[in-house]
Amino acid sequence: MDKSKNLRETAKTLLSEGAVKSIIGYKKGRFPFYLQPAIIKDPEEAASLVFTPLSRQNLVSFIKKAAKPVGVVVKGCDLRSLVDLLQEHQIGRGDVRIIGVTCAGVLKGDALEHDPRFKPAEIKDVVEDDGRIKVITSSGEFEMPEDSMMEKCRSCSVHAPYLYDDLIGGGEPGKAPGPPAYPGVEEIEKMTPGEKRAFWLDMFSRCIRCNACRQACPLCFCEECVMDEAKPRWVTAEVDPVENLFAHLIRIYHSAGRCVSCGECERACPVGIPLSLLYNKAAKEVNELFGYNPGVDPEAQPAMLTYRLEDPECKSCLGGRNL
Amino acid sequence: MPRIGVFICHCGINIEKTVDTAKVAEAARSFPGVVFAADYKYMCSDPGQNMILDAIREYNLDRIVVGACSPSLHEPTFQACVAKADLNPYFFEMANLREQVSWVTHDREMATEKAIQAVRMAVAKAGKSEPLASQSLPITKKALVIGGGISGIQAALDIAEAGFPVILVEREPSIGGRMAQLDKTFPTLDCSACILTPKMVEAARNPNITIHTYAEVENVAGFIGNFEVTIRKKARSIDMSKCTGCGVCYEKCPVKVPNKFEEGTGERKAIYVPFPQAVPNKPVIDREVCLHFTKGKCGICAKMCPAEAVVYNQEDEVITEKVGAIIVATGFDLFDTKRYEEYAGGAHPDMITSLQFERLINASGPTQGKLRRPSDGKEPETIVFIQCVGSRDDKMGRPYCSRICCMYTAKQTILVREKFPNARIFVFFMDIRTAGKNYEEFCRRAIEDYNAEYIRGRVSKIYPSGDKLIVEGSDTILGRPVEIAADLVVLAAGAEARADAKDLARMLGIQTDQYNFFSEAHAKLRPVETMTGGIFLAGACQFPRDIPDCVASASASAAKALALFGKPELASLPTVAKVDESRCSGCMACLSVCPYSAVTMEEVKNKSGGIREVARVNPGVCQGCGACAAACNAGVIDLLGYTNEQIACQVDAALL
Numbered sequence: 001m002d003k004s005k006n007l008r009e010t011a012k013t014l015l016s017e018g019a020v021k022s023i024i025g026y027k028k029g030r031f032p033f034y035l036q037p038a039i040i041k042d043p044e045e046a047a048s049l050v051f052t053p054l055s056r057q058n059l060v061s062f063i064k065k066a067a068k069p070v071g072v073v074v075k076g077c078d079l080r081s082l083v084d085l086l087q088e089h090q091i092g093r094g095d096v097r098i099i100g101v102t103c104a105g106v107l108k109g110d111a112l113e114h115d116p117r118f119k120p121a122e123i124k125d126v127v128e129d130d131g132r133i134k135v136i137t138s139s140g141e142f143e144m145p146e147d148s149m150m151e152k153c154r155s156c157s158v159h160a161p162y163l164y165d166d167l168i169g170g171g172e173p174g175k176a177p178g179p180p181a182y183p184g185v186e187e188i189e190k191m192t193p194g195e196k197r198a199f200w201l202d203m204f205s206r207c208i209r210c211n212a213c214r215q216a217c218p219l220c221f222c223e224e225c226v227m228d229e230a231k232p233r234w235v236t237a238e239v240d241p242v243e244n245l246f247a248h249l250i251r252i253y254h255s256a257g258r259c260v261s262c263g264e265c266e267r268a269c270p271v272g273i274p275l276s277l278l279y280n281k282a283a284k285e286v287n288e289l290f291g292y293n294p295g296v297d298p299e300a301q302p303a304m305l306t307y308r309l310e311d312p313e314c315k316s317c318l319g320g321r322n323l
Numbered sequence: 324m325p326r327i328g329v330f331i332c333h334c335g336i337n338i339e340k341t342v343d344t345a346k347v348a349e350a351a352r353s354f355p356g357v358v359f360a361a362d363y364k365y366m367c368s369d370p371g372q373n374m375i376l377d378a379i380r381e382y383n384l385d386r387i388v389v390g391a392c393s394p395s396l397h398e399p400t401f402q403a404c405v406a407k408a409d410l411n412p413y414f415f416e417m418a419n420l421r422e423q424v425s426w427v428t429h430d431r432e433m434a435t436e437k438a439i440q441a442v443r444m445a446v447a448k449a450g451k452s453e454p455l456a457s458q459s460l461p462i463t464k465k466a467l468v469i470g471g472g473i474s475g476i477q478a479a480l481d482i483a484e485a486g487f488p489v490i491l492v493e494r495e496p497s498i499g500g501r502m503a504q505l506d507k508t509f510p511t512l513d514c515s516a517c518i519l520t521p522k523m524v525e526a527a528r529n530p531n532i533t534i535h536t537y538a539e540v541e542n543v544a545g546f547i548g549n550f551e552v553t554i555r556k557k558a559r560s561i562d563m564s565k566c567t568g569c570g571v572c573y574e575k576c577p578v579k580v581p582n583k584f585e586e587g588t589g590e591r592k593a594i595y596v597p598f599p600q601a602v603p604n605k606p607v608i609d610r611e612v613c614l615h616f617t618k619g620k621c622g623i624c625a626k627m628c629p630a631e632a633v634v635y636n637q638e639d640e641v642i643t644e645k646v647g648a649i650i651v652a653t654g655f656d657l658f659d660t661k662r663y664e665e666y667a668g669g670a671h672p673d674m675i676t677s678l679q680f681e682r683l684i685n686a687s688g689p690t691q692g693k694l695r696r697p698s699d700g701k702e703p704e705t706i707v708f709i710q711c712v713g714s715r716d717d718k719m720g721r722p723y724c725s726r727i728c729c730m731y732t733a734k735q736t737i738l739v740r741e742k743f744p745n746a747r748i749f750v751f752f753m754d755i756r757t758a759g760k761n762y763e764e765f766c767r768r769a770i771e772d773y774n775a776e777y778i779r780g781r782v783s784k785i786y787p788s789g790d791k792l793i794v795e796g797s798d799t800i801l802g803r804p805v806e807i808a809a810d811l812v813v814l815a816a817g818a819e820a821r822a823d824a825k826d827l828a829r830m831l832g833i834q835t836d837q838y839n840f841f842s843e844a845h846a847k848l849r850p851v852e853t854m855t856g857g858i859f860l861a862g863a864c865q866f867p868r869d870i871p872d873c874v875a876s877a878s879a880s881a882a883k884a885l886a887l888f889g890k891p892e893l894a895s896l897p898t899v900a901k902v903d904e905s906r907c908s909g910c911m912a913c914l915s916v917c918p919y920s921a922v923t924m925e926e927v928k929n930k931s932g933g934i935r936e937v938a939r940v941n942p943g944v945c946q947g948c949g950a951c952a953a954a955c956n957a958g959v960i961d962l963l964g965y966t967n968e969q970i971a972c973q974v975d976a977a978l979l
Contacts, residue, residue: 088910088911088912089909089910089911089924089936090908090909090910221908221910222906222908222956222957223905223906223907223908223957223959224906224957224959225957226956226957226958229958231968232967232968232970232971232972233971234958234971254956301915302912302915304912304954305912305915305916305954306915
């Protein structure tokens with residue numbers, strides 16, 4: 001099934017029938033190896049929408065400012081952040097039309113640039129063909145290897161959305177997913193505290209405090225971020241490894257129990273800090289401690305806002321563990 | 324720039340012996356904003372307070388920092404002091420140099436360094452303080468008493484006598500509690516029922532007291548002066564307005580089950596009144612055993628009732644009441660003596676608990692007061708009492724003394740002797756604890772006049788042999804083993820907290836100790852108050868107590884409630900949470916974590932006309948716990964008096 005065609009038809013109908021006032025989707029960008037987010041209001045603009053293995057962005061990030069009711073194109077993984085926004089009263093269920101798309105996985109940001117078989121300038125199109133990703137270039141067609149997909153796609157359990165109003169791409173609807181696989185976290189956990197500190201200080205020495213991670217995060221919806229707050233100045237804008245680490249620690253604590261491991265922060269980071277490792281570690285801790293898997297049930301009470309008698313005491317349950 | 328005065332207290336030698344207070348004052352003089360600093364022996368004394376007042380005038384101070392003891396002790400003292408100088412009480416800040424510094428170390432040098440840091444933090448916080456004011460709040464002058472035993476009855480009567488309405492909630496079908504189960508009472512040997520039932524009747528007749536029996540408190544919301552309580556009145560299956568209490572229903576009921584009131588020594592029917600003097604003296608149907616409910620058959624009680632008062636389809640009734648004070652008087656449970664497996668495997672018909680003994684010797688009990696061996700109905704000739712069963716025993720997790728067992732055991736030996744002049748009565752004890760008016764004399768009488776044979780030592784084993792129970796123990800005074808062939812063994816079961824005490828504590832927001840007894844606010848100086856305003860403790864729910872102590876604590880808790888009701892209004896807490904609505908994104912995390920339902924979701928208009936949802940805190944309901952401020956990711960909630968800015972300044976000062 002041609003997902004893009006299916007998507008365009010659905011979007012056009014929704015807009016022309018007035019079911020939604022705007023739709024957030026993907027359209028082709030300046031270069032054939034990137035897609036860009038598009039917010040369309042006119043039924044005619046639906047023709048520009050596409051869904052390909054380059055549909056990387058989590059479009060839920062744009063939902064708050066769009067004209068309501070808004071249709072939003074979501075992959076199974078993106079859906080989790082939408083569920084969180086529903087839980088956190090950032091959008092009403094009646095104000096959002098969930099256009100779910102079945103997805104076999106999307107490419108890493110640099111997968112096409114570094115492939116030795118072709119030059120980026122030769123790329124004509126990137127398509128999904130029966131679960132495989134194919135690059136069509138002026139010098140032929142190439143199948144992309146599995147490791148060219150984003151880390152989260154390779155352990156994905158939500159290829160089909162489990163909550164939607166429209167399902168693009170056909171197939172069976174998905175099941176509510178279990179916790180993500182938290183790829184890469186185990187290797188970090190094996191490090192000694194000293195090694196971890198050295199590793200992360202090295203990583204955060206790269207940070208230029210551009211805040212792209214925050215801007216890309218679908219759950220960073222605060223009217224004013226505490227990192228921008230002047231009174232009190234919790235964290236300075238100074239680019240310094242310790243100050244940088246502190247800024248990121250604030251983000252980790254603020255997203256623990258909410259972060260759905262969509263990977264947008266890492267994708268947006270211009271200096272390649274493996275932020276997913278940190279956020280996945282926090283998500284894994286919350287899941288192990290409280291059995292809470294965010295982004296699944298819009299009616300669920302988030303782990304950090306609930307107290308249950310059986311909640312473990314951190315002292316005893318984390319005592320002696322190498323965090 | 325604020326003009327801050329710093330005063331360092333020696334607290335006699337409590338602080339001074341470990342902290343160089345002069346050095347702390349000297350260091351404080353260099354802190355930003357500090358224009359005056361001094362140290363003194365007792366800052367809380369009149370001369371100490373005058374020193375503060377003089378310095379405010381002389382140096383034109385507008386912020387005061389005192390480095391002394393815990394704020395929970397003297398913050399109000401110093402707030403009142405600065406208020407005398409027309410400064411807002413919230414311009415006062417306290418650094419705890421005693422509990423958090425001098426009492427935790429002997430290292431004078433490091434303690435002094437830490438004290439300087441604590442004062443530096445307090446100065447930084449004081450520099451950012453804002454004037455705060457309280458609002459006045461109404462008080463609902465009505466009390467809720469949870470538990471209708473002697474403590475609850477006494478507290479209810481005292482409050483009602485003073486002219487205020489009381490709601491008395493009891494989960495059993497009758498009020499009366501443990502005292503109703505007892506035969507005679509020490510040290511005067513008057514009959515328990517004879518002195519209790521007049522009080523039960525008085526409570527029932529008092530127009531200021533509303534009694535809900537067979538009812539439980541299901542939820543408590545609100546705060547001191549303004550609680551809202553949800554009470555579930557379980558379906559009694561009886562129309563109380565029609566029932567005359569004639570008793571024909573339970574005479575005819577065919578179902579017999581063990582009676583909880585009789586501690587299992589007797590039986591009751593499926594429709595029953597727990598004991599003859601019950602208040603209200605109207606039955607209740609136990610739906611778990613009634614044939615009508617279990618098998619859909621029978622219906623004899625309804626057929627026999629001349630008043631047509633049996634209502635099988637009655638439903639639970641849930642009512643809400645507004646009250647200003649709550650008195651918790653839920654009493655105690657008995658230690659489960661079956662846990663002592665060395666005592667005849669934990670159970671034997673002729674081995675009974677002290678409370679079963681009370682029922683078996685009671686004229687209204689299942690044997691009409693004729694004490695007989697439960698196994699064969701024979702008169703016991705040798706009776707062994709064993710004290711401290713589930714008391715003073717670390718292995719059982721009950722290291723505490725239950726306080727009442729020495730006295731009731733002495734009483735029980737006297738009661739036995741009166742029935743059986745020739746019986747042999749033995750008591751195994753660890754120590755005899757008889758501190759109380761006329762208590763020691765009473766116990767001596769049991770030993771000397773009533774010839775109870777007291778043996779100091781523990782019992783290691785009890786086992787049946789023929790129709791006897793062999794009690795093996797040791798006499799630690801004579802240093803030799805003892806073996807007694809007993810007809811009846813009475814175990815002085817210790818008192819423990821109610822099995823569901825923790826649940827009630829959680830519902831009320833009060834604390835429990837390591838044994839789940841409810842905790843008082845201060846062991847010595849606030850013995851009947853809890854840490855939650857407006858909630859008081861009475862009787863054995865706090866710790867094992869005998870009747871006189873229960874009644875005393877009940878009257879004390881009533882006095883506390885009445886002191887509250889005597890006020891025209893309450894001053895609300897000034898240190899409440901406040902949302903900066905312009906920066907609130909409306910995620911409502913604050914609403915989820917607020918334990919006082921003080922947060923609501925409100926719609927506000929943007930300047931461009933758009934509608935946004937934001938959180939708002941009702942300052943009259945907020946109790947200043949700060950949970951919302953901590954939950955707010957955007958940091959747009961400030962706890963006044965502890966604003967984010969003040970805390971950030973403290974952190975910065977600590978990191979200097």
